Amino acid sequence: MSKETITLAHGSGGRLTHDLIREVFLRHLANPKLTAQDDAAVWAPTAPPGTRFAFSTDSYVVQPLFFPGGDIGKLAVCGTVNDLAMVGAQPLYLSAGFILEEGLPLSDLERVVASMAQTAQRAGVEVIAGDTKVVDKGSADRLFINTAGVGTVAPGVDISGANARPGDVVLLNGPIGMHGLAIMTQREGLSFSSTLASDCAPLNGLVAAMLATGLPIHCLRDPTRGGLATTLNEIAAQSHVGIEIDEAEVPVPETVQAACELLGLDPLYAANEGKLVAFVPPEAAPALLESMRRHPYGREAAVIGSVTADDKARVVLRTRLGARRALSMLTGAQLPRIC
């Protein structure tokens, strides 16, 4: 179908919709639950008693669709897998809803769906429910994807943005700003070194490795839109605590720093798609840090700060020169359509 383009009839629910489902979606994503093609997919849970369920959703409108290190399909799988992982869940199943603009090359759609399939396999999840809508030319920008995901939370796991406690150590699994700056430089037509690629990755394996230590983890969050600074502010507010971060400990790749300077951006507010912060009790921090560093997505994990008792929920950056500056939540729109 590679020379063809999406037409309104592909969204009619009739013959062409069924052809599209069979020739593109089922060809790449086939599994028994999806292939059943009922109005909803059904599964029998195999989890032990006391298991809870987690549910999350995100829509993806990133522009451009394809960028160094990923594409909208990879992002749509990783983003929702990661949201589930951030409550300590093992992601199991995803749904995928596509909104296609009339005129989208079918080859672009196939490339995106193939990327979703590959990423889902790597993350160990199955896409078991889907939907496709087509809108007339000019009513959407090429392709939007929504994914929702379901996972299981093991008994005893209690991870929430509200659980940070004074004295907790803040861990970060690696360098920041790569997704945001990869998108921005691609969009602006700037060319940097080939190392400036999105960090887009499924983090459920890393979280599983951390949970496997059996050590307590108070909260996890992936600093996506709004960047590390915004995420820290969210957690400070949810947990009613202060957070202090050491600028010198936050890894920022040289290419990200250079691109930020050129574009007038701050890496602390730039989006990530393969990063997480973990808030853990100080006595558990060394072993958890070690478990992160042994995982491919945590090799550069670092302690970046700690939690303070501050009922105003302030986030403070200790700069390299020893100054302390307040780090607020992102205001305005730094990078529209970053994910």
Add this chain to the structure above:
Amino acid sequence: MSKETITLAHGSGGRLTHDLIREVFLRHLANPKLTAQDDAAVWAPTAPPGTRFAFSTDSYVVQPLFFPGGDIGKLAVCGTVNDLAMVGAQPLYLSAGFILEEGLPLSDLERVVASMAQTAQRAGVEVIAGDTKVVDKGSADRLFINTAGVGTVAPGVDISGANARPGDVVLLNGPIGMHGLAIMTQREGLSFSSTLASDCAPLNGLVAAMLATGLPIHCLRDPTRGGLATTLNEIAAQSHVGIEIDEAEVPVPETVQAACELLGLDPLYAANEGKLVAFVPPEAAPALLESMRRHPYGREAAVIGSVTADDKARVVLRTRLGARRALSMLTGAQLPRIC
């Protein structure tokens, strides 16, 4: 916020995103799981052993956003609730992903979210996960919504489009074509009698009433995009059976018939959002029909046909004049952006 409009900063993940979540989404949809504002909502299942889970998704791109009998918010709740009900599931939780076009009046968004909240309450479901993206003006048409849903399927319930058997009776819960024609006449600026309103409704209560009889139900499906004719073809193909329908038994409201004649449409291919077909064993049909007629959304339920042994999976319409004509799946795009 009623005089304001959506800006790109509402989608930044920063301060304005948080304000929007608090002032619009949480205000209308608040429940403890959503209000926790973690990356994923977590719940402990209370269902008995042997319970299975159902998962479904749909995106909604209907144009116009507000139409007689409903709006995109009501539709987004009913559509996914109904997809879950069509496998016999009790819908529990929904996610909601919003894609907003820069410049959308906040008052429109509020009206849609309030409608979702009201419909969710009526259907007995909670929205526990959400996401909002904003795209620049011209990159989307005002407002798109994706919902995904999770429900539970009781032990012993086995409903699938693959389960129709020769001899099965086909039941329909009421008159067809109302959603499709309500949208089309609104879009074309035609004015018909006030009875031409969308049938958009959550059908889980009706399905629960049918299941409460304890009688076997082989398959259920809601004839949305592509209409009754397309749905029957889907089931015939999935179950490898033929289906014969009596034209005289299919209820078509006079206003739908009149609008179809004017617009050159066939009510058998027009979308419905509050209808279902049920395939049931003949001995169970009278009591199931009775259970439907006692429910507000099944008062005009009727037997419209039966299943035949036909390995070519043909759907045949017996016309009022006694002729038999093949009823194929919808080809082309009858009504773009109907849902």
